[in-house]
Amino acid sequence: MYRSRLTAQRLxxxxxxxxxxxxxxxxxxxxxxxxxxxxxxxxxWIFAAWLALIAVMAFVIEKRRD
Amino acid sequence: MLAGWVLVLASFAYLGILFAIAWVADSRADQGRSLIANPTVYALSLAVYCTTWTFYGSVGRAAATGIGFLPIYLGPTLMMALGWFVIHKIIRVVKANRITSIADFVASRYGKSQLLGGLVTVIAVVGVIPYIALQLKAVSNSFTILAAAPEIIMPARAAAVPLLQDSALYVAIIMAAFTILFGTRHLDATERHEGMVAAIAFESVVKLCAFLAVGLFVTYGLYDGVGDIFARARELPNLERLLTTADTAAGYGSWAALTFLSLLSVLLLPRQFQIAVVENVNEAHLRRAVWLFPLYLFLINLFVLPIALGGLLHFGVGGGVDADTFVLTLPMANQSEGLALLAYIGGLSAATGMVIVETIALSTMVCNDLVMPLLLRWGWLRLKARSDLSGLLLEIRRWAIVVILMLGYLYFRLAGEAYALVSIGLISFAAVAQFAPAVIGGLYWKGATRAGALAALLAGFSVWTYTLLLPSFAKSGWLPADFMKVGLFGVELLRPQQLFGLTGLDEISHCLLWSLLANIGAYIGFSLARAPDAREARQAGLFVDALRVEDAGSSWRGRIAAGGTAEQVMELLALAGRFLGPDKARAAFERHARTRGASLAEMTADADLVHFAESQLAGAIGSASARVMVASVVEEEPLGLDEVMNILDEASQVRAYSVELEQKSQELTRATAELRAANEQLRELDRMKDDFMSTVTHELRTPLTSIRAFSEMLHEDPDIGVEDRMRFLGIIVGETERLSRLINQILDLAKLESGRADWTSGEVDLGQVILEAAEALSQLYKDKGVALTLELAEPLPTVLADRDRLMQVMINLLSNAVKFVPAETGRVKVGAGATAIDVRVSVADNGPGIRPEDREVIFEKFRQGGQDVLTDKPQGTGLGLPISRQIIEYFGGSLWLENAEAGGANFVFTLPLPPGDN
Known part of the structure; x- marks a missing residue:
């Protein structure tokens, strides 16, 4: 629960x-x-920042929850 | 080249493939092996967001404004970052309350209000119609253009074409038929369409591939890569401006407004709500969608600007070719028929995906939240009748689909030509943005009421109609043009696109500003006008606390009036059967009965069953109508505001209690541990007491035994000689003395330990005490030939103590020492000295010493150095040292044992000096 709240805050x-x-x-x-x-x-700039943002979002939400 | 019939054939073949995919997915779902229970499919189905607006319109937008097409895709990216908060919560609410559409969501949130559901439906239908018109326009244009190949001819104005020759009409009719086949074949209590979702995910792949193919063709086939296109564009003065954006406040303002608008739309458009929330199979799928859907948007936008610039370079600015058609016309102009056909199919998939989902979502809303409540109100559904109404529901939805598409076509005929594709779509975006305060506010603010939501929607919708929808008619010539110039009733301040004289904003930002201002203002104002009533408070609790409250159900219901009989169960079943079909309803009821561990015949209409029946019905006809229908069968005593508040309080109290309980249990665990330790200590003490008692009795019995033995000998044998007699009597006297000494010491120790000893306290000259003690024992030392030396520092300070007790300690230590040193060679040395805080006295001997492990043992009762209590002949009582230690500790000092320099024992005690005395 705590971890998922942390994920939500990061997003x-x-x-x-x-x-x-x-x-x-x-x-x-x-x-x-x-x-x-x-x-x-x-x-x-827009496309680079956009792709970077998507990558970080993917990293934050898909990170192994262990 | 491509003849018309080839295009028609290709279109139908494509639709056939879609249908096959849907059919397979549906039958797999019936077997319980869902095709769409997959996060990637979910993320792809969300890409129904990308319609022909994206496929054709973005290029047109880019040709006109450069990067101006991008906010529409940046907004959804940002929304998905928030999705883990917002969409997650909405999904939870929707699942718990069996909500089937956004209208149902709003109605349910504000007390299951039919009026509100109807209003949302009207706004959604009116608002989305331009968007549907956009799809019709794009498909019919692309068909017309491609059919005229190899010449590139822009379609004539639709209004100029006779109705029956207008391809858009046929597109609308075919799409309506296809959607009806697709979405309304059977009635599902949860309004989920697995087949449709699978087909939509497939369409997302098709349109992405088609667009990327065109993009690669233009960028690398027609030109020499991205850099080449930009370099050529930079040479033309009127293209260069597309490489930057308008560097004005209005430019950035409109950019931010479009981002915000699309951010809301990706959640609030009826089809997005349908796909993202209602069709969601598993909350966890959101995890992948959060990044995969934005990635999809990123990819489909990558080649927009190259295609737009490539088109402008190829056809020239204002060269008679509409930029909205570049995706199609660029391949055509370069004799790539196959690619053109692929682009056409991509556009078709973008359009059909949007139209299918949007009209299915809208038809559900129209049926559940508009038509059913009206039929109920007009009494058309005679409730006691037992006919099966599930067919009627499907019929209503089919007609709704037809009507919606025809309205879309009508808008296309009336207003569609005046705008580019994107501008039409933005009108719809601005309309659905009006749901934002009611939906998002309702998720987080318990105080929002039905009146607030109604006022908000009415205000926002009115402003939208006035500032955006009516002007779109006026621009097309269907309303007098001076309406735009001089405003309503000729009042200039009311000019629709410079409302109250506000200028400098584009029409979308202008509308968004005023409509959301009115919307949010009314929402807050009317909500605060009065407190929520019971039903509103109940629903607010269910929605706002959705992520915390697990049970969203029957505890909220009023008591069932008239007992809740088995007869009512049958009535509820019949009611559900009329909308769901009798067999499906009976199966659902039986499943429910089994989970309660009973058969259907044994069930009574309790709150739980009524809740179940209502949620089943809600799936079919919407929560507001379901409430009315169930109320007609089962009379529930309405919950008063007090009761709802009680339930809410209980829920929050339960949470508070559970936190408290956890704390208490932790405290309890700690207390238990402490108690266990205390108990352990008590047992230890008890055991020690037992040991002590047995030791004491043993110690007492030893002298008693010898006294008795010698007494008996004297008593029984009168012939013992005088000498022996004297010796025996001497032993008896000695043992008696030992016995009384022992008893005295035990009493003494008991007094000391219980704190009942009589203490006197006065200034004691320690040197004097040592001298006196040495004096008293001098005979003993002389008898054994032991040398006693005193090394006392002069002068020794006085201490506060009991003189007699200190004497007792000194005598004990000195007599111990003399006992253990060897005769004749023994030496005992007493030392005394003072420090700033205490006096230190030591008694050292050259005896055998004490083993280090015994150094503390000897201070225990009845334990003597170097031997166990019960063996050997005791040389003392074994109580002297414990008593001495008690005394010294009583006066704040300590007594311990060190190694003497001479190898023997060295007993040391310290006594603190009285404070302030150095």
């Missing part, structure tokens, strides 16, 4: 982190006409 924290990563002003930092490996930075 809630990730929710808040996601809200910050995908909104003003963090978003504005990448809103410029530059590119990373040919991809515009804004586009690269």
């Amino acid at each position: 809630a924290a990730l929710f808040l982190l996601g809200c910050v990563l995908f909104n003003y002003p963090v978003l504005a930092l990448f809103n410029r006409a530059a590119s990373v490996l040919g991809v515009p930075v804004l586009y690269a």
